[in-house]
Amino acid sequence: MQRAIGVDVGATKIASAIVTRDGVVQATRQTATRVEQGADMVIRRIADEINALMQQDGGEISGIGVGVPGLVNPEAGIVIDAANMRWQNIALREPLVALLDANLSVYVENDVRGAARGEFLFGAARGVNDFVLLTIGSGLGTAAMVNGQIIHGAYFFASEAGHFVIDPQGRACTCGLRGCAETVVSGRGLIANAREFLQRNYPSVLAPDALTTTAILDAARANDSAALAALEKMGECLGIVMASASAWLNPARIIIGGGLGNAAFDLLYAPARESYSQRVLRGSQANVEILRSQVESSAVGAAALAFR
Numbered sequence: 001m002q003r004a005i006g007v008d009v010g011a012t013k014i015a016s017a018i019v020t021r022d023g024v025v026q027a028t029r030q031t032a033t034r035v036e037q038g039a040d041m042v043i044r045r046i047a048d049e050i051n052a053l054m055q056q057d058g059g060e061i062s063g064i065g066v067g068v069p070g071l072v073n074p075e076a077g078i079v080i081d082a083a084n085m086r087w088q089n090i091a092l093r094e095p096l097v098a099l100l101d102a103n104l105s106v107y108v109e110n111d112v113r114g115a116a117r118g119e120f121l122f123g124a125a126r127g128v129n130d131f132v133l134l135t136i137g138s139g140l141g142t143a144a145m146v147n148g149q150i151i152h153g154a155y156f157f158a159s160e161a162g163h164f165v166i167d168p169q170g171r172a173c174t175c176g177l178r179g180c181a182e183t184v185v186s187g188r189g190l191i192a193n194a195r196e197f198l199q200r201n202y203p204s205v206l207a208p209d210a211l212t213t214t215a216i217l218d219a220a221r222a223n224d225s226a227a228l229a230a231l232e233k234m235g236e237c238l239g240i241v242m243a244s245a246s247a248w249l250n251p252a253r254i255i256i257g258g259g260l261g262n263a264a265f266d267l268l269y270a271p272a273r274e275s276y277s278q279r280v281l282r283g284s285q286a287n288v289e290i291l292r293s294q295v296e297s298s299a300v301g302a303a304a305l306a307f308r
């Protein structure tokens, strides 16, 4: 059985796993990233984690996939920009290969694109060559597969649906633009939505100074008006993003993932589906499936990069 190691490099932790070609996780590790120590030390720590996994397992590994939250040139193995990590133009693949105890191929990719490969090989995108993955966490990540290929674009900026402008007069986005989808469809967006409805005096148990996504989801499940309105607004905007993606790429499936996307899927599905149906071009939505992601761990998605 072919097996690979997937590594998800985040701003706070490095999660790694040995994964089979069927997506079965056989071993995992986790350590703190400690971004403040600089890229060289982080790369060393990634290598240490991979070496430790190989040593404790002892079996054969066919390759390594590494997912990074940012703009990645997978051909060169370079992280062009990862704002959360304060990385710019960091060569990742070559130094990593040099630090490994075994001679293995390393594939470096944007984490959401890695997750999309994971869904394609092991999860909700099995059997389709055209799909969109929307990961809702603190931000809104997107990846798209067209004709069996994950798209990158000329400068690796393709499928950044989180920064589709859905409201020119909307909220300021962390990217510097205004009214991006991410300002409504994300953890930050959900909290901003809830604050907005509290200010409009929607009845609620939520405390305006202590808003968290967990508190909002819990309140929504107890039928709290402000929490439900906040999620409805998020779902409506998610439907707009999905309709735009359909008009652009005509995916067979739209997969919703990410920590918040999974946790809130049941609450978001109905408003998103309704908003989507109202806005999508007739015909293009005929057979589209809207599914929850099935690959829970981003390290598993990263491992999918190594299966060619």
Ligand SMILES: [Zn+2]
Residues within 6 Å of the ligand: 162, 163, 173, 174, 175, 176, 177, 178, 180, 182
């Ligand atoms: Zn933006």
